[in-house]
Amino acid sequence: MIYNISHKTKYTYNEQVSLCQNIAKLFPRNTDIQKCIKSEITIFPEPDVVNEYEDYFGNKSVYFSLQKAHEELTVTVNSLIEKQKDETEISLIDQLSWEIVKGMLYEPKQEYFEARQFIQETGMTSSNQAIVEYTLKSFIKGRPFIEASENLMQRIFKDFKFQPGFTTIATPPSEVMKHKKGVCQDFAHLALACIRSLGLPARYVSGYIETVPPDGKEKLVGADASHAWFSIFVPNIGWVDFDPTNNMIPSQKHITIGWGRDYRDIVPLKGVIFSSDSHKLSVEVDVRRA
C-alpha cells in the first residue's frame, strides 16, 4: 500500500513579523512495516536558515528561520509512504505477564536499556491514584502485557468520549480521567500515564490515519488530521502499537511520523515569533492512497 500525504500549515499574522523560528518534526520514519520513499518540506516565504538534524529519539527535525518581515507563513510537507505487510504474528499463548516484563527490563541488554527511558512519567503523562486504579482493572495479576494493554485501549475507547475542543495541550491526564473526554493526544497520554504508573515502558507515537468517507460520499480534501497513539515495549517482540481513539492495533491505515516520551518530544510544528499581536492558523492534512 502506498500513501501520498500532504500536510499544510498556514499562519496568518495580524502584523508583520520580522523574525520567526520553527522546528518541524513532520517526516515519517522508516519502521518494520513502513518505508518512507520521500518526504519534502516547502516553506513560503523562503527561509533564511534551514538546519536539518535528528533529535534524541532519532526523529528527523528541521529548524528554519525567517529573518525578513513577512505577514504569513506556509509550511507544506509532502510524503510518499509505502506500508508493508505486518509479518509479526503475535501469539497470545507464550506471552510474558506484565509483572515479568517489568523485572526483565533490568537485565543488561541494550534494547531494554533503551526501552527503560520510556518508563519515567513526564509532565504530560503524570498519574494519580485514580489513574492507577483505572489501570489495575486491565492489568490484573499475571495477565500478558500485550493483552492487558489491549484491554486498556478498549476500555479507554469505551469509557471516554471523543470531544474536540474540551482539552488543550496543557490538560493533564488527571483532568482527562475526571471528565472522560478528550482527543487522540489526551487518550494517548492517558494510556502512557496508566502504563508508566506501573513501571512499564510505553511511548507516544505521532502520525496520521487514513480516514474513510461515509458510503457514497467523496473524501474531502484536507479533512484528515495529525493523529497520535501509544506503543508498548515487549521483550522478544519489540514495540507494539495501540490506538485508543479508534480501538485498533495500528497497521495498514496508520502512518508513523516518529515518537518520543510524550507530545512535547515530537511536536509536529512549533515556533517562536516576535510579535505582540495575534495570529490565525489553518492546517490541512490529506492522506491518500497513491
Add this chain to the structure above:
Amino acid sequence: MSLRNTEEAIFKNYISKQPSYNELLDEDGNLLTHWKEFFETYKTLGHEEFVNRNQHLQKLLQENGVTYNVYGDPTGQSRTWNLDPFPFLMNNEEWKKIESGLKQRAHLLDLIFKDIYGENKLIKNGLLPAELIYNHAGFLRECTGIPFKNKHGLILYSADVARSPDGNIWVLNDRTQAPSGSGYSQENRAAMVRIFPEFFKEVKVKRLSSYFTTLRNTLNSIAPSSNTQPRIVLLTPGPRNETYFEHSYLSSHLGISLVQGDDLMVKDNYVWIKTIAGLEKVDVIIRRVDDIYCDPLELKEDSQLGVPGLLQVIRAGNVSLANPLGCSILENPGLLPFLQNISNYFTGEELILPTLASWWCGQPRELKYVLDNLGSLVIRRIYRDTATSSSIDASSLSSAGLKELRDQIMMKPYLYIGQEKILFSSVPSYVNGNIEPRNVMFRSFLVSNNGTYEAMAGGLTRISSDAKSFIISNQAGGFSKDTWIISSEKYKSEAPPKDLQQAERHQHNDALPSRTAENLFWVGRYADRILANARYMRTVIQYINSKEGFSTDQDSHTEKVLLKALTHYTYSYPGFTDENNKEILQNPWGEIYDLFMNGERTGGLRYNINMILRSADAVRDYWSADTWRILKSLEEHRENQQTLKNRHKLINSLDNLITSMVAFIGLNRESISREHGWLLLDSGRKIEQSLLLITMLQSLMTQDHGASSQYDMMETFLSSNESLVNYRYTYKTHIQMSLVLDLMLFDNQNPHSLIHLLEKLKVHFEALPKGPTIYELHLHEKLVIEAITILKIADKKKLTKSDSETKEYKHLDELLSKLFSILLSVPFEISRTFFKHAQSQKQLYSSDIV
C-alpha cells in the same frame, strides 16, 4: 599564645558554646598557628575599634548597594548583603589539599558530563543507573550529541564544603549550572581590605584576583571564532533575581556586557546582541539563567528569560556557554554514591575529598537502609527547584512529618537520596554585639584553565543564622564571611590585572545594548520629572502658605488654578480637576500629601522615585559610587517619609529631594563614560523638560485670569522653572507675559527655554547612530526639527492677545498643543528606533491533533 589570657572576656562565650569541631583551638585549648597573626592584629586594634569598624563596613555595603534579593519578601525585594567582620581562616597546607581535591572533582564531573551527553559509557557499563540520569529533570535530551570543542565541557564549578567533628573536609553540594557567589566573594574582600587595612598588612592573606584573570582569559579562549577580541556577555534573569547584584558586579568587574534574554537574538545561526547601532555578534555567554529557561523554542516554552533558537547556534558551534546547557545534571546528589567507582573507571584515582555517605533510594537495598534509618539521615531530592526545599533533616521532623516523608520516598524512591548527617565546624562570628560560634560552610570557585582547573584562593564562607542550625542559606537570612587562605607571603594589593583593564577599555567602545539605552533614557526622564514636580509642588505650597489667613477672592482663584495645574503637571488625574469633588480644592492637603507620599499613586513623587530607582538599578554598573549613594538616599526618602504629615517638614523634605536630584543630574555627565549612554540619558531629560514646560504653560498661561492672578501665576511659573532670577537679571522689569514667553520659549541663551531644549535634542540625535540610509533622518529627528521650525516661525505678537470674550490666549494655546503633540511622539519613535529588545515573544503551535 593561650587565648584565654588575651581575649578572655569576649571569647569565653564563644568557647563555652562550642558544639562541634573548633576551627580556632587545638585539643589543649591553644590557638592554632594560622590564627595567631589575626588575633595579634585584632588585639592591637582593640575590640571597641573592631566594633566601630564593623559599623563602617555595614555602611559601606549598604552604600555600595550590595544586595541579595529574597524571594517573596513583602518588605521589598532587595536586602543588604550580610557580611560578618570576622573572616574565616584556613592555613595554606590544608587549603592545598582541598584545592587539589576540588580540582580532581571538577575533572571528574567534567568527564561525567561529557559522557552523559556523549558516548554514554557510564550507563552502558553499569557505573551509573540509567534511572538516575533519565529521571532527572536536568538531563536535557536536546543537548545530547553536541561535540565539545574545548578540553573541558564544564567551565565553571563550585562546591560547598564543610568540616565534620573529626576534622575531615567533605563536599556537600556540587554547583555546576550557574554557580553564584564569586562576585560576592570579591566584593566581600574589597570591603574588608578597605575597612580593615591593618589585617592585610599583618596577616598573609592570599589574593583572589588571579581567579578573575583566569576566568576572563578562559572566556576569551572558549570563543568559537578566532576573533582575538570576542564579545562576551553575562546573561542574567534580570533585576528580580536573587543574585542580581552579583551579575551586575561581575559584568562590570570583568568588563563585559550585562544582558537579559531579550537583549539577544538568533539570526543566521549566530547569537546577536541588540544595540542602538544594530546587531553585534556574541561569541561567549556566561549564563546565570537556569538551563531549561535558556531557549523557549526547544526547552521551556513559556520562558521569557532565554533566547529562542539558542540551541541551534550551540549545535552549529557558533557560540560557547559557560556553563554549557545540560550541566545541571551534575548537581544531582544521586551521583554521590557512584563517584568513587566512576573515578576508578576513568582515572583510577582515589577521591581526595571523600563524599558524604549517601544512599540512592532507586536501588532496593539502599532504599531499605534509608527507610530503616530515616530519623538519623538528611533526605535530599535529586532535583533542586526553588519552590521546595531540597534538603530535609529528618531528625527535626515530627512523627507525622516522618511518615509523610516515608510515603513520599516510597512513592517515587528514585527521586531521593539519604545522606549521613554531619555537624559542621564552627567559627567565631560577630553576632548582635557578641562573639559567638556559628556553623560554617565554605563555597569555592573553580574555572577551567588551559586543560586544568584553577581555584579561587578564597571563596564565600557562609554561616548559619543561629548557633544550633545546620541549614545554611542566604534565603534564610544567613551571614557571609570573607575567606582568608593564610600563606607565607604578604598580601599584595588587589588592583585589577592589566589585561582586565584593557578588556574593560575595549568593551566600553562597544555599542550600547538597547535595554541599557532604554533604562538610561528613562532615568533621564524620571530625573527631570521628579525634579520639576518637586519644584512646582514646593512653589504651590509656598504660595498657599503665604496667602493663608488673609487671602482675597482673587488669591483663592489663583490657588485653585495652581492646584489644578499640579494635577495636569503630574498627570495624576482626576486630583484637583475632579468635578465631582469640589471639596478637594477647599482643603487640598490630603491630596498634596498623597501626591507626595503614596507610592502606588501614578504620577506621584514617591511613585516616580520608585520608577527611577527601578531603571537605575537595571543599569547599576553605570553609576559611580557617589551617584549610587545619592540614589540610595532617594530610597531612604521613600522609607522615612511615610509618617510625615506636616507642611514644614514637607517643604524641608522637598528641598532635600530637589538637592538630591540636582546632585544626581550633575554627577551623570562625569560618571557615564559611554558617550551614547549619556546622550540617551540627556535626551530623556530634555524631552521630559520640554513636555513639562509646555504643560505648565498650558495650565497657567493660556487663560487671562486678571492682572493680579496672572502676575502670581507667571511668578510661580518662573520660579518653579528656576528662571525667576534669570528673568529679573535679563529684563530688570516687572513680570510681563510677552517677556516671559520670550525667555521661556524663544531665548536660546536661556538653558531652560523650549528652543534651547529642542536645539540640544537635535544635536544629541545627530550624534546617535544613523538609520540605514545616510540621507534619511530618523523620524524622531524630523519631529524635533518640525517643532523647532514651528516655534521659530510663530507669530509672537498674536500669542499675547487674548480673546475679549473667552479670555483665552487662543494662539498660544494652539501653538502649545501643536508642539506638545509633535514632541509626545518623539519618545515613541526613539523607542521604535533604538529599543529593539522591547518586542514580545510568542509561541506558534500547530496543535490540531485529533
